[in-house]
Amino acid sequence: MSNEQDNRQSQADASVEQEIRLARKFSPQEAMARMAGPGAMKGASPVSPVAQAEMEIGNWLKSQVQDPSGILQMVLQRYLNGSALLFENIDRPLVALSAYCQRLLGSDPLLEEIVREADIEWGRRMDERPRFDRAGMPLSADDPYTLRSVRRLLEEAAIQLADEIG
Numbered sequence: 001m002s003n004e005q006d007n008r009q010s011q012a013d014a015s016v017e018q019e020i021r022l023a024r025k026f027s028p029q030e031a032m033a034r035m036a037g038p039g040a041m042k043g044a045s046p047v048s049p050v051a052q053a054e055m056e057i058g059n060w061l062k063s064q065v066q067d068p069s070g071i072l073q074m075v076l077q078r079y080l081n082g083s084a085l086l087f088e089n090i091d092r093p094l095v096a097l098s099a100y101c102q103r104l105l106g107s108d109p110l111l112e113e114i115v116r117e118a119d120i121e122w123g124r125r126m127d128e129r130p131r132f133d134r135a136g137m138p139l140s141a142d143d144p145y146t147l148r149s150v151r152r153l154l155e156e157a158a159i160q161l162a163d164e165i166g
Contacts, residue, residue, distance in 0.1 A: 049090050049091075050082075050086070050087070050090065053086055053089075053090050053091075053093035053096075054077070054080075054081050054086070054093070056093045056094065057077055057080055057081075057086075057093045057094070057096070057097050058073070058077050060094060060097065061073040061076060061077060061097075061157075064157060064160055065153055065156075065157055066153065066156075067153065068144075069122060069125065069144060071118050071121045071122045071125065071144075071145070072114075072118045072145060072150060072153065074121065075114060075117045075118050075121060076097075076100070076114070078117075079100070079114070080096060080097065080100055083096075083100075085099055085100055092165070094161055094164060094165050095165055097157075097161060098158060098161035098162065098165060101154045101157050101158040101161065102158060104154055105151065105154055105155065105158065111147060111150065111151060111154075112147065114150060115145050115146065115147055115150045118144075118145040118150065119143075119145050122144060122145060
């Protein structure tokens with residue numbers, strides 16, 4: 001008799017499951033989950049390692065780099081996201097960030113490009129004309145991104161990163 005009850009219960013469960021499936025929309029995510037089978041994501045993160053590394057860099061920049069507008073942080077992350085340097089250090093993204101800071105500090109043309117990008121982005125966000133550093137011209141007192149200020153921020157970041165990554 002219990003076999004018969006189990007059979008009826010399983011038919012009832014199947015009927016309820018079918019009703020539920022008919023009532024909901026089918027999505028590409030559900031198709032992938034069905035193809036992978038039950039427990040496919042068990043213990044795994046649904047966030048890719050690249051996205052995790054990019055988020056770690058972004059979080060570190062936001063918490064450690066003193067940039068009130070956040071423009072410099074965004075520009076630095078834009079250059080690092082998807083870069084070969086990041087892919088080479090996917091398991092240690094702060095090593096990639098440290099190497100990038102050192103690269104910028106060691107190359108005046110690269111540093112000038114980052115400062116220029118920050119100035120342009122700042123101008124867009126503030127709906128103002130960017131304030132670029134010009135050789136032989138005095139610095140604008142209200143320029144948030146000068147070669148000197150960005151170099152100082154990157155030097156501080158490089159020291160903090162060196163302490164963190166050992």
